[in-house]
Amino acid sequence: MTGFLASVASLDEMEAARLGGADIVDLKEPARGALGAWSHDDLRRAVAAWTAWRGPRPLLSATIGDQPMTPGIVREAAEAVASTGVPIVKLGVFADGDPLACFAALEPLAARRRLIAVFFGDLAPDLALLEHVAAAGFHGAMLDTADKAAGGLRRHLGQPELSAFVNRARTLGLLTGLAGSLTIEDIAPLASLGPDYLGFRGALCVGGRTGRVDPAAIRNVRATLEESRRAA
Numbered sequence: 190m191t192g193f194l195a196s197v198a199s200l201d202e203m204e205a206a207r208l209g210g211a212d213i214v215d216l217k218e219p220a221r222g223a224l225g226a227w228s229h230d231d232l233r234r235a236v237a238a239w240t241a242w243r244g245p246r247p248l249l250s251a252t253i254g255d256q257p258m259t260p261g262i263v264r265e266a267a268e269a270v271a272s273t274g275v276p277i278v279k280l281g282v283f284a285d286g287d288p289l290a291c292f293a294a295l296e297p298l299a300a301r302r303r304l305i306a307v308f309f310g311d312l313a314p315d316l317a318l319l320e321h322v323a324a325a326g327f328h329g330a331m332l333d334t335a336d337k338a339a340g341g342l343r344r345h346l347g348q349p350e351l352s353a354f355v356n357r358a359r360t361l362g363l364l365t366g367l368a369g370s371l372t373i374e375d376i377a378p379l380a381s382l383g384p385d386y387l388g389f390r391g392a393l394c395v396g397g398r399t400g401r402v403d404p405a406a407i408r409n410v411r412a413t414l415e416e417s418r419r420a421a
């Protein structure tokens with residue numbers, strides 16, 4: 190069953206994502222980049238709001254910002270986000286720098302917090318790195334896109350490549366996610382690959398991904414995902 194990750198930019202949007210049935214509420218500031226980060230104070234407020242939710246509640250994740258692949262920088266940013274109490278921390282695997290040294294530097298944090306490595310479909314992702322992500326103790330891996338003006342994930346990678354990513358990550362015991370300017374039309378073909386979740390921001394918004402979340406669009410994505418589950 191493929192879940193629904195909704196990226197949100199405010200506490201109000203966080204609540205809208207919960208009410209709309211998101212399985213993962215992902216704290217992200219889209220105006221600051223593909224993995225734009227919330228301020229640490231706002232992350233603390235979000236964790237407090239999430240903790241106060243009663244009944245079944247979605248998981249909570251947050252991004253660390255678009256950081257260079259430099260071990261000290263990535264580790265410091267990830268530790269700082271984790272210190273706010275966010276249970277799942279997402280960080281990008283960009284094309285520059287030293288990804289292996291970054292994964293190794295994050296091993297201690299991965300032992301006490303769920304980390305997700307975000308690869309980018311438009312930056313020639315290296316699937317061989319998945320093995321190192323798993324070896325460092327990461328919880329999951331996902332594919333997204335870095336350049337939001339350059340088309341959605343399926344423009345950059347075909348079904349065979351996407352399927353290879355999902356299968357390889359799953360074989361390594363990683364939670365798997367797919368995102369990147371996804372639209373309603375992408376849901377059925379991507380859900381058929383069996384990722385653990387699909388991630389959305391732009392499709393949930395009025396006025397593009399830096400606009401505001403529209404509750405009707407959230408419900409539409411949720412309903413379409415459920416339809417694709419029934420059809421599977």
Ligand SMILES: O=C[C@H](O)COP(=O)(O)O
Binds near residue numbers: 333368369
């Ligand atoms: O993690 C998921 C992303 O926030 C997706 O954002 P996007 O749909 O605007 O590419």
